Amino acid sequence: MLHEVLLSLWGCTTNVVQIIDTDFLETEKLLHPGEQALIKKILGIAEECNAVRNFINAHTSVIGAPNDATGNLKWGLYLQALCDGMEQAIQPFREDVIELEKIVLNDAYTPLTFILSRIQKYLCLFSVLNSIISEIRTQKVHGCKVLQYLHQHMHTGVPEVRQALEKMMYCCHVVFYKQLSSWLLYGILEDVHNEFFIQRASKPQDSLVLAKSKDSSGIADEKSSKNLCADMWDYEIKIHVLPSYIRPSLALKILTIGQTIIMFGNDPRQKKDLSIFTKAENSIWGAKEYEHFHELQNLKNKRTFDIIEFERTVDELKQCVTEHLWRVAVEEAQLMHQIKLIKDFFLLGRGELFLEFIRLAGHILNKKPTSHTTRDINLSFQIAARKMLLHDESTTESFDFLVPVPEIENEVGEDPEDGEFSRREREDPIDTRGWGLIQLQYKVVWPLHLLFSPMALCDYNTLFRFLLRVKKTQINLQNLWSEHMRTKNVDIGVMQLRNNLMFVINNLQYYLQVDVLESQYTIMENTMKNTRNFEEIQKGHSVFLANIMSQTFLFQGSSDKVNPVNKLIKILLRLCDDFILQAPMWELGNLLVTEKEELKALADTLNSLMDWLTKTLNKVRAQPAGTHLAQLLLRLDFNRWFSGKS
Template identity: 25%
Template sequence: MLRELLAALLGHPGDLFHCQSVVASKGPHSTAADSIADSSGSSAADAGADADAGANAGARQVRVSRQFRVAEHLPLLHPSERDLCNRLLEIGAAYAELDHFASGRSRSPEGQGRQSLYLDALKTAMAVVLDEYREAILQLEKRLLSEPATQLSHIHYALSKFRLLLPYLLGLVAAVEAIKDAPSSFILDLLFTNLACGMPDVREALLSLFNAVLQVFYNQLSAWLLHGRLVDPYNEFIVYERDNNSAASDDSDPSLSETAIDWSDVQFGLRASLPSLVPRELAKDILFVGAAVRVLRGGDKSSSSKAQKITSCRITHDDEQRFAADLNHARSSEFRTSNLAAAVVAIRTTVASHLWALVSHNQGLSRMLTMIHDIILLRNGALWMLLLDDTSTVLCSTPTANSEFDLNAALRRAAVACNLDNNAEFAKCSLRLSPLENPSAAASSSRSLTLARESLQVAFQIDWPLTLFFSAAVMSRYHELCRFLLAATLAQRRLHTCWKRLADVRQPNLPVLHLRNRLAFICNNLLQYFQSDIIIPECAIFASTLESASDFDTVVAAHGLMLEQIARQCFLGTPAILRTIVEVWSACHAFCDAVVNSPTPPAEIIERITKVWWLSA
């Protein structure tokens, strides 16, 4: 009977020990399985709501498992012996389930046909843990052969360690198979959470499983950080390759653009749900380093001009050795998020300095920044005054097929007058008519967007590697500021033109003149505030940072802060004030349209515009 008991403990019941199918919601061993599944649910909740929903939903799936029991037709067994055998058979049933999992023959519907590097590593490590159990059974069989009088209690004692371990691991497997709607990297979260265990044998086994799965993460991390390569055949790593459709839709969302990089032909982003082992700030550093290393290594199909620019800024062999040493140190020691973060930050510091050398080559960044600030932020007032005066008719009419051509021709004439016609950076500037990038801005205006001035946009052709700095998200913020400032400047110029028309009348309409002066007062002071108190000081602060900067991170952070401060102080982030300012611009244009039609506009139009002025005042 003891020989057949050992066979049952290896998952092969016979006539004396029967196998029964059991239907359970969280696994055959409710106590262990429930505790593990609950801990996995809380871990996934900390990492992401989507993973939590998937884990909890999967944990409630119906699970069919096996249970071994002593046959009822053995009357010679004492009740205590029968109970002892049944307790041992619980270990055998748990082993059978774990062996099916480790060999890739999962009985759970969620675990079948699932491909995962993390899951494969867990199965391999689980097989190693089960080898210890099989070795214990082998030693018991040798003892039975040498000492036939071995007692049942001795078998129970010899396997007491596994009576806690195997059911616990079975509960862990049930929780792993429940994580079906989240990347398999969440297995790391599950294992790491359960390391806080008061049972030494269980913790030792869990630690071996965790380290085995952690090696998969470190291998993917090393390939990404050291070589800029994404080794992720089953889409499990925290970084993923974005397609063009998702990249285009994410550019308009600032929260998403912060977790995505489009420096090259291939674009990368962070997954929405991250394991709790990798905080979001650390994940952003990992994304940045890998993308930067890919650029510095020429990971894309670079042209000869790109390759020539990269040559002087490539990562050296000594840098590579140091990066590998930092990662190996974090890998060899007990896992701590702080150790991993220290290694990533050290790599990022070096990579950022190389990237800055590439971007700032031959002062190209400084010249392009100066030109963008002069044109998009309207710091070159003389150029814009000439341009708006020359294109007032085009801007105040419905766009036609020739509108863009006329605008760019006027831009070139203004450039000649301002001695910018031979400027290489200015040659990359053009004007185009496009819809509003921000639909909320259109909704805040009471007028229909049918005029050229309402879709005017400044476009710059930015060459690589400056595209690393002037990303699509950055240029979108510049365009938003330009559209806002241009609306104010155009209103100011039209009011000035109206003053000439009203002053030429023999008997001026004093109420109309007073209203024009009040509107001009608002426009002049707002523009003076925007330029003198906001844009010029903020650009000066950024310029001082640019002169002393030695790494890419510092400049990007300072540039982002400059744009944020300008937008905030220009009330772009305050909807109530912004709506009032937009209404003032609309009132100015309505006033100018009325004056163009007649020096003495109808009283109802003047009254309506006066109300807007009082509300703004």
């Protein structure tokens, strides 16, 4: 019977189980009640061990086959490593069973209490292993998420359990650190079963990026842009397989390091015959590659997962990558010069250039675009650049214009019963003409596409169209003033309305260019000059772009609602257009009755508009994000000229 008990512990089916399960009166003749109790305890331990064995056998028999009928777990390297670790964890139990068999062979009267005393210490281990198995089956855990469930049970005071879990953790870490090292050092992801917490995106992002690029027209070489985006941006963090003890911020650092390695592997400046390994090694790690590899191997060989040492190693790699990226971006790609170009062109920093451009291209942009509009606009820009003595080919070749031809043209009708102010709230007709559709294309220097992404260039184009529209209105009002100065008699009402409009537009222009763009640009420039970390540069640029989009009233946030201040400014610009269009047709010295009515309607609209605008600015500036509006309100209504009329 002792041999059958030992065979049960080994995992074999024996008669001792049937004997224990028979009626009590029959077993009482064969076994003492005390022996029955001991055998039941021994068989209970055997049952716990068999549950672990069954789990191991179900996931190691056929590679890739879902043999777990109860849990339907997906096969993978981590599950295989877990099973290998469990095999090692229960190996001491097998050795003790073999040792007990030797003892029983030498002494046929070995008591059951001795056998129980030798194997009872494993009951806690089997309970923990079965608890892990139950959690994995219930949660259908896949990939490196397995590490989380092992990590949760590591904090135990039972030596046997701790040692067993360390073996299991090590087996899983062999897979984990192999994938991690490949990603961090070479930007390569060896993950055929989708188990690592960094994976290829389910939907390729290159088509999305190219679509945005088409809208913003920001990438010079579409083919090279597609390759960069498909390689670099096609990876993302999968939270559902990320172990909980690795913070998402740390996972993001790991993702960024690999993406940067991929980007340098696709450096267009490198020769085509160099492999990605050679380029990545020579450009970033150099002689330190073995040192970093050795650090990762030391982490793998630790008995427990040291999150502090792990994060320190990742931060060290990240610092090395970001410093190298800073050197390439700032010194080789001349980041500060490119930032200055962005300011000069997208943000109208070269005011004299765009003054001439508006003069040459204004009549073209006043019309709805045709297939020749883009060509004519670029020709006007080149002429303006030559007149402004802008002969730097590298500068002029970095920018050109695109004016897409709208596929569907919708005419905005007017309801004669609507009031003047309501009519002006409708869609601006200029949005369907060249002024509302023009795009400035910028040929991004590698690797500055990390800063000037298609989405960022789309925002810059939104800013460009808005600033160009304000500049155009300011110039037209100044031209109208010049015409009035050549006329002896001008109606006082016309002069007052013109002066009021010029006052508002001039102060709006000053607010945009000085209070917002110049001040925010200075902050960003100081940030970039005082750091050697490319991440700080990225952060500084993102803050700059977000601030100027917000402070120019173009940022919409998560909702699709138009900023109320932006809406009012658009109405104001339309009012200026109407005045500029109608004033030259009036008899300025002696207005007709109908002309006086038109003038009064325009003046009343301006008063109502400015009343609404000042109230809106007063209301919004009280909010934490609206403090900058106080500066605009001060410039427009410093002596309460407009607000005092309400």
